[in-house]
Amino acid sequence: MNFLKTTEQESHYNDLEKMEVLELLNNINQEDKTVPNAVQKAIPQIEKLVEITTKQLKKGGRLFYIGAGTSGRLGIVDASECPPTFGVPHDLVIGLIAGGDTAIRKAVEFAEDSQEQGWKDLLEHNINENDVVIGIAASGTTPYVVSTLRKCNENSIVTGCITCNQDSPLALTASYPITVVVGPEFVTGSSRMKAGTAQKLVLNMISTATMIQLGKVKGNKMVDMQLSNKKLVERGEKMLVSELNIDITTAKNLLKTHGNVRNAIKMYSKNG
Numbered sequence: 001m002n003f004l005k006t007t008e009q010e011s012h013y014n015d016l017e018k019m020e021v022l023e024l025l026n027n028i029n030q031e032d033k034t035v036p037n038a039v040q041k042a043i044p045q046i047e048k049l050v051e052i053t054t055k056q057l058k059k060g061g062r063l064f065y066i067g068a069g070t071s072g073r074l075g076i077v078d079a080s081e082c083p084p085t086f087g088v089p090h091d092l093v094i095g096l097i098a099g100g101d102t103a104i105r106k107a108v109e110f111a112e113d114s115q116e117q118g119w120k121d122l123l124e125h126n127i128n129e130n131d132v133v134i135g136i137a138a139s140g141t142t143p144y145v146v147s148t149l150r151k152c153n154e155n156s157i158v159t160g161c162i163t164c165n166q167d168s169p170l171a172l173t174a175s176y177p178i179t180v181v182v183g184p185e186f187v188t189g190s191s192r193m194k195a196g197t198a199q200k201l202v203l204n205m206i207s208t209a210t211m212i213q214l215g216k217v218k219g220n221k222m223v224d225m226q227l228s229n230k231k232l233v234e235r236g237e238k239m240l241v242s243e244l245n246i247d248i249t250t251a252k253n254l255l256k257t258h259g260n261v262r263n264a265i266k267m268y269s270k271n272g
Contacts, residue, residue, distance in 0.1 A: 003167045004166070005140075005141075005168075006164070006165060006181060006182075006183050007182070007184070007185065007189070008184075009188070010188055011185060012031075013027055016186075016187065028186050032193075032194065034183070034194070035182055035194050035198050035201065038180045038181055038198060039198055039201050041181075042179060045178045046205055049160040049206060050209045052158055053210050054210050054214065057092070057210065058214070061130030062091065062093070062130075062131045062132070063092065063131070063132050063134070063207075063210070064095075064125070064133045064134065065078065065079055065093070065094070065095045065096065066095075066097075066118055066133060067096075067097060067098070067137055067144075068097065068098035068099070068111060068142050069097075070191065070196050070199075071137050071145075071162075071199060072097030072098060072103065073104055074136065074196060074200055074203060075136050075203065076096075076104060077095070078093070078203040079093040079094055081207075083226065084228055085211075085222055086216040086217075086222065086225065087216065088214075088224075091125075094125060098112040098145075099111030099112075100121075112143065112145075114144050114147075115147040116147070117144060118145065118148030119148050121148075122148065122152070128157070129155070131158070132157075132158045133148065133152045134162065134206070135148060135149045135159070135163075135170055135173075136163075136199055137168075138165070138191035138196070139191065140161075140164070140170035140171055141165075141170065145161075145170060146170050149170065149173045149174055150173055158175060159174045160174050160177065161174035161177050161178060162180070162198075162199050162202050162203070163177070164179070164182050164194075164199075165181070166179055166181055182195055218243075218265070223239065224261070225260070225261070226260075233255065236255050236261045236264075237255055239261050240255060240264055243265055244265065246268075251264075
């Protein structure tokens with residue numbers, strides 16, 4: 001099927017090499033400003049995917065992101081930030097990239113062209129019907145991603161996607177597609193730019209909204225965050241001071257005793 005890849009269309013700008021630095025930066029910024037509006041148009045699609053993802057995770061399922069290149073890396077970033085931010089297990093949100101972990105730092109040639117490897121990668125994690133698999137591909141044509149979602153559909157696994165081309169094979173394959181049309185890139189075809197920014201914004205929305213729905217935020221605070229460094233310990237102490245109206249010394253002792261903000265609030269309120 002032929003469709004228009006707007007991510008591959010000619011840039012609205014030409015003679016980039018003749019531009020001064022300030023002109024380059026201003027023009028890139030002008031293009032970037034269009035991305036949030038494109039994401040906003042996709043919110044109804046994002047809503048549907050968040051709702052089904054929340055439902056599946058409440059049933060004991062997991063969320064998988066799968067992609068190649070920039071798209072795969074963005075999925076891995078979002079997945080890796082869920083445990084420290086929301087205190088969830090490391091195997092609840094999992095990012096997979098064509099070419100494996102080596103591809104996180106260095107491109108693995110032709111890895112994205114495999115029609116079988118994505119499903120094999122999911123099988124290593126014992127993929128099942130409770131799980132959700134979100135394919136990420138700006139082009140919407142990446143074989144590694146599209147073929148994996150087709151296999152998931154055959155096995156009654158919920159599929160979603162994040163792509164930047166309308167009516168792409170990926171969008172037509174996913175049960176819950178998200179299409180954010182950002183148009184041509186500043187540097188023609190460089191989808192790590194606007195398309196990558198759009199994917200990052202959508203990933204933020206999916207994981208954050210899902211975790212809130214799962215009860216991982218209280219008020220507007222990350223009460224389940226892992227206290228893995230001094231900054232986060234201090235943030236936890238300030239949360240307790242604010243939430244419980246106590247002094248900082250009491251907060252420090254509570255946090256040290258109970259290990260995280262939620263438990264400290266719960267035990268203080270119970271004993272108070």
